Amino acid sequence: MQKQLTDTTSAITLFVKAILRERKVPLEIGLPNDPFYSTENLARLNAPAERIKKTTAPNMR
Numbered sequence: 001m002q003k004q005l006t007d008t009t010s011a012i013t014l015f016v017k018a019i020l021r022e023r024k025v026p027l028e029i030g031l032p033n034d035p036f037y038s039t040e041n042l043a044r045l046n047a048p049a050e051r052i053k054k055t056t057a058p059n060m061r
Helices: 002-022 039-055
Strands: none
């Protein structure tokens, strides 16, 4: 238990020192580059929906 407490204390100390040194929170938050959301794939996914919109009667939209 003492070893874990020491590791936690050390981690928090290092984190706070990094904040003070860099004058910002030293974390980057973001999403990984998922190929599903690429421009090319979104265009491929939207093409059938656009075709359906064009061929569907106005009262069915």
